[in-house]
Amino acid sequence: MPSPKPVPLELSDEERRVLTGWTRRRMTAQALALRSRIVLECAKDRSNSEIAEILGVSRETVRKWRARFVRDRLEGLTDEPRPGAPRTITDEQVERVITATLEQKPPRNDTHWSTRSMAAATDMSQSAISRIWRAFGLKPHLVQTWKLSTDPQFIEKVRDIVGLYLDPPTNALVLCVDEKSQMQALDRTAPILPIMPTTPARMTHDYVRHGTTSLFAALDLDSGSVIAEHHRRHRHQEFLRFLKTIDKAVPAELDLHLVCDNYGTHKTPEVQKWLLRHPRFQLHFTPTSGSWLNLVERWFAELTRRKLRRSAHRSVVELERDVRVWINEWNKDPKPFVWTKTADEILETLAAYCLRINDSGH
Incomplete structure (x- = not known):
């Protein structure tokens, strides 16, 4: 049974310029550069098999990114959001935790914050507080000692x-x-x-x-x-x-x-x-x-x-x-x-x- 005819694809001058730039920029992610090359080859009215052979990828990969571009244009070449639960902690909450850790005194006259006391103060879970502290390298439970010399001839x-x-x-x-x-x-x-x-x-x-x-x-x-x-x-x-x-x-x-x-x-x-x-x-x-x-x-x-x-x-x-x-x-x-x-x-x-x-x- 013959393969279905590929979806026709035409590029505007602006789209061609952007795609060409993505393939040439040294800092562009390699995945995005490959997708850009696939779309540029598709615009030359080549079949999926020909493009797959030229670029060393599978026909399914060519078909996927041809269809994605036809549907969403340039935005379709970026990675879609991954499955999973949506983010529940906002940037404002993270900032509040960091600010409180660095600038505010803990309750009950404690000497330092704990995950439990910070969770109670911010209405967040202890695990969330722990993740934020790890991400920013904060360790309120640790303290380092130091001492300066008072020797008048120190220098x-x-x-x-x-x-x-x-x-x-x-x-x-x-x-x-x-x-x-x-x-x-x-x-x-x-x-x-x-x-x-x-x-x-x-x-x-x-x-x-x-x-x-x-x-x-x-x-x-x-x-x-x-x-x-x-x-x-x-x-x-x-x-x-x-x-x-x-x-x-x-x-x-x-x-x-x-x-x-x-x-x-x-x-x-x-x-x-x-x-x-x-x-x-x-x-x-x-x-x-x-x-x-x-x-x-x-x-x-x-x-x-x-x-x-x-x-x-x-x-x-x-x-x-x-x-x-x-x-x-x-x-x-x-x-x-x-x-x-x-x-x-x-x-x-x-x-x-x-x-x-x-x-x-x-």
Whole structure:
């Protein structure tokens, strides 16, 4: 049985211009460009089979868009609304939720909005509130903490330490020094259950304390290796012993630049006298509340994440031994932490925070 004769199709000059433009524009959706080519070929009085062969599509596709164009003209080439329930939340409702979340205080003197309280305030469902918050990246239940340094020499200290990181002096070693104090030997009240398919490792939330120790560590900025030792107390005497350990571990021909925080044990008269007798040591102090400038804190984070957080120890001796083994393994293949921010970039970021604080209205 012969195929039915295709519906005749004629184009006005304006329609031909628009269709040709859609096929040539780089930003046009490929589906719309293909439909435009089909219609232009149909206007050449070609059969559906010929057009399908030329454009590499099925005859049914050609027939569909020929009929759609004859019926609705240019508007017929765009996608029709998909089936499903009509949208029930208006743009005004979305704006109201966003505005209330950002600018209004929640009821009952709560500190933050919840999906339940926002749903009650806007007469919407909790699921709708949740979808709107996800779409706009709003998380009222979360809060981040921050602290600004009040050190009067903050700018000078930032430039000094960042300068050491980005342009370390020649014939010298830059060491980031600090103490991880009050490391607890914790034992879980039940054995840790290992990981299994579909089930993570599990441990009890309660534990038994078996004492504390302090880890003194010096991170080599260049190599990433660590000089470390444990002490049960955290006084200037222990800090002096650690300085002597560093002095023995580093070749005598190298100067030593130590980045330290402002803890009192680093500045006692006994420490100052020892430093005068060992002039190759030079201490660079981070600003008050500026421990983030000391790269050894980044190494402490690795130690906590990879060893301490999920370990169990029944004594301080066991904890110290376990940490020493981990440090020895680290030093076999150390990974340096590379500082990338300049002092100017840091100060500009902090200036932006201060500007937001001044403009917050609080």
